[in-house]
Structures are given as structure tokens and as C-alpha cells.
Amino acid sequence: MAEPDVTSVRPRADLATLPSYVPGRTIPGAIKLASNEVPAGPLPSVAKAIAEAAMQAHRYPDTGAGELTARLAGKLGVAEAQVAVGNGSVSLCQQLIQATCTSHDEVLFAWRSFEAYPIVTHVVGAKQVRVPLTGDHALDLDAMLAAITPQTRVAFVCTPNNPTGTIVHKAELDRFLDAVPSNVLVVLDEAYFEFVTDPDAGDGIDHLRERENIAVLRTFSKAYGLAGLRVGYAVASEEISDAVRKVCVPFSVNHLAQAAAIASLDAEEELFQRVHEIKGERDRVRGELVAAGYDVPESQANFVWLPLGERTAEFNEHCIEHKVVVRAFVGDGARVTIGTPEENDVFLTAAKSFSR
Numbered sequence: 001m002a003e004p005d006v007t008s009v010r011p012r013a014d015l016a017t018l019p020s021y022v023p024g025r026t027i028p029g030a031i032k033l034a035s036n037e038v039p040a041g042p043l044p045s046v047a048k049a050i051a052e053a054a055m056q057a058h059r060y061p062d063t064g065a066g067e068l069t070a071r072l073a074g075k076l077g078v079a080e081a082q083v084a085v086g087n088g089s090v091s092l093c094q095q096l097i098q099a100t101c102t103s104h105d106e107v108l109f110a111w112r113s114f115e116a117y118p119i120v121t122h123v124v125g126a127k128q129v130r131v132p133l134t135g136d137h138a139l140d141l142d143a144m145l146a147a148i149t150p151q152t153r154v155a156f157v158c159t160p161n162n163p164t165g166t167i168v169h170k171a172e173l174d175r176f177l178d179a180v181p182s183n184v185l186v187v188l189d190e191a192y193f194e195f196v197t198d199p200d201a202g203d204g205i206d207h208l209r210e211r212e213n214i215a216v217l218r219t220f221s222k223a224y225g226l227a228g229l230r231v232g233y234a235v236a237s238e239e240i241s242d243a244v245r246k247v248c249v250p251f252s253v254n255h256l257a258q259a260a261a262i263a264s265l266d267a268e269e270e271l272f273q274r275v276h277e278i279k280g281e282r283d284r285v286r287g288e289l290v291a292a293g294y295d296v297p298e299s300q301a302n303f304v305w306l307p308l309g310e311r312t313a314e315f316n317e318h319c320i321e322h323k324v325v326v327r328a329f330v331g332d333g334a335r336v337t338i339g340t341p342e343e344n345d346v347f348l349t350a351a352k353s354f355s356r
């Protein structure tokens with residue numbers, strides 16, 4: 001047997017099988033509908049706050065994001081100690097696992113769901129347990145319950161689910177939460193919360209008031225339009241939030257991000273008018289796709305899902321020929337972000353001319 005090479009630095013062997021996170025592609029000259037971003041740039045008031053914050057770039061940021069944390073706690077009606085601000089909510093997904101799991105533990109999530117869950121689970125060395133979606137592209141909470149074992153420490157419930165756009169209704173979630181053992185942390189990933197219009201959807205913060213074993217994740221990347229600055233937050237019990245803050249990389253939420261998030265809270269009314277327009281466009285795009293013969297689950301997010309199976313790669317190429325970049329999960333489906341009405345029209349023209 002060959003002697004192990006002890007003379008050079010080696011990354012962890014198990015990382016060889018870990019797929020990298022695949023970001024939405026950017027193709028010069030093409031419309032990008034691949035990353036669930038909002039189409040409009042920062043409001044003037046937010047851009048001003050960012051510019052002013054830039055003048056403090058020689059100083060370290062407030063590592064506890066104190067002002068932003070206080071604003072969020074006040075807005076949500078929770079204690080400041082329950083809020084943990086992070087470098088995007090994806091970072092908080094990882095911190096929550098780091099704070100609760102070791103390599104002996106299991107992390108449960110639906111599949112397909114947010115692509116980062118398998119990665120952040122693997123990085124910590126915990127075991128992934130993936131539960132297939134229902135035939136209607138929704139989370140199968142009964143199957144998720146059945147998949148819980150004594151090793152399960154975390155269960156991600158992504159609602160609306162990325163990439164299918166489906167939600168978990170409040171009554172369904174209540175039943176699930178009643179049945180989940182109290183030592184399993186249920187992470188309600190509500191990255192697209194502000195796009196939800198279904199009155200039966202429920203609100204993670206209400207669930208959190210009733211139970212200890214819940215963490216809610218939200219972000220400034222989507223409805224607030226700050227994807228490029230990286231700021232999200234977790235709301236959980238004081239004990240869990242404290243642990244999440246402990247595993248945070250110090251100073252990872254930069255000063256510009258904190259200032260922009262605070263200015264965005266001040267400008268919520270204006271930002272939510274934009275969100276309102278996106279919801280209208282989402283329903284229009286879905287309606288036109290359904291009328292054109294596509295199967296598209298009802299979306300409560302800022303994207304739609306086309307479960308095209310084996311034809312996904314071909315659809316992707318067809319869209320690129322029409323100068324539209326969508327997010328293709330080859331063999332499964334394509335996720336298409338809602339853009340401006342004009343961008344959506346270009347996409348719809350492409351979709352309608354795809355031979356099926």
C-alpha cells in the first residue's frame with residue numbers, strides 16, 4: 001500500500017465529493033433571471049446611507065450589529081437577544097448547524113430545496129437526510145416527520161420553497177411542529193416571506209412565540225434588494241441565537257450592509273410597493289405559462305418553477321439563445337426569477353417558442 005503523503009498540505013478528503021454552490025450565471029448582454037434578485041437598484045435614500053457608511057470604511061464594523069438588531073427586535077416584537085444578524089441568511093444556515101450539530105448528527109430537509117443546505121451540512125460533517133417533494137412540488141411534511149431519528153438535530157423547512165415557490169400552510173405547519181420532538185430545531189427559512197400573498201401562509205415569528213425549538217431566517221437580499229451587500233437575520237430562542245452569534249466570523253456583517261439594512265427598514269413602504277409589483281408580475285407570468293401549456297406550481301415567491309425534467313437543459317439553451325438566463329437544475333426543472341415587465345416579456349416569448 002502506498003505511504004500517505006505527509007509532506008504537503010491536503011484539504012479534508014471528504015470535501016472531494018462536496019459539490020460547489022452554483023451561482024446563477026451572468027452572460028453579458030443577456031437578461032439575468034437566475035438568482036432571485038429584484039430587478040431595481042437601491043432607493044436613493046439607501047444609496048445615500050451606503051455612501052455615507054463608505055466614509056467609515058477604515059473602521060471595523062459593529063460586530064454585534066447593535067442598531068440593526070435593535071430595529072429588527074422592535075419591528076418583530078421579540079427580545080434583542082433573540083436576533084442574530086449574519087452575512088446573508090445563507091451564513092446563518094451554516095451557523096445554525098455549527099451551533100447545534102456535530103458529525104454524529106443528522107440534518108433533515110426537503111429535496112429539491114435551497115442548494116446551500118447540503119453544502120453547509122456536509123461542511124460540518126453532519127449527515128444529510130433528504131426527503132423528496134410531493135408530486136405537487138411542495139414539502140412533504142408527513143414524510144419529513146417520518147424521517148426524523150434520534151440523531152436528527154435540525155430540520156429545514158423552506159417556505160416559500162426555493163426553487164418550487166410553494167408554501168407550507170399555517171395549519172399544516174402547526175401539525176408538523178406539534179409532532180416534531182422538542183430536541184429538533186426547526187429552521188423556518190423565510191427568505192421570500194415578503195412576497196407571500198396567501199392568507200393561510202402563516203408567519204414564522206408567530207410560531208416562534210409558541211415554541212422554543214424554532215429558528216426563523218429572513219434576509220435583506222430579496223424584497224429589500226440588498227443581495228450584493230450580504231445581510232440576513234435569524235430569530236430564535238435567546239440560547240440558540242447566542243450560540244449562533246458565538247460561531248459567527250467576527251465583523252462578517254460589514255458597515256455598509258448594516259447601514260443599508262437600517263435605511264431599508266426606514267424605506268419599507270417604498271420598497272414594498274416594488275414587491276407588490278413583482279407579485280403582480282409573478283402571477284401574470286405564471287398565468288401566461290399555464291395558458292401556454294406549462295405545468296407551473298403556484299408560486300408565493302419572486303420566481304416560478306418549470307418542472308421540465310429531462311428537457312430542462314434544452315429549455316435552458318433555448319432561453320440563452322433568446323438572451324435570457326434562467327436557473328436550470330438539469331434533469332429536474334428551471335427556476336425563473338421575476339424581473340421587470342419588459343424582461344418577463346422577453347422570457348415569455350422565449351418560453352412560448354420552445355417546442356414541446
Ligand SMILES: Cc1ncc(COP(=O)(O)O)c(C=O)c1O
Nearest residue numbers: 088089090114162191219221232
Ligand atoms: C431559501 C433561501 N434561503 C436563504 C437564501 C440566502 O440568501 P442570502 O444569503 O442572500 O440572505 C436564499 C438565497 O437564494 C434562499 O433562496
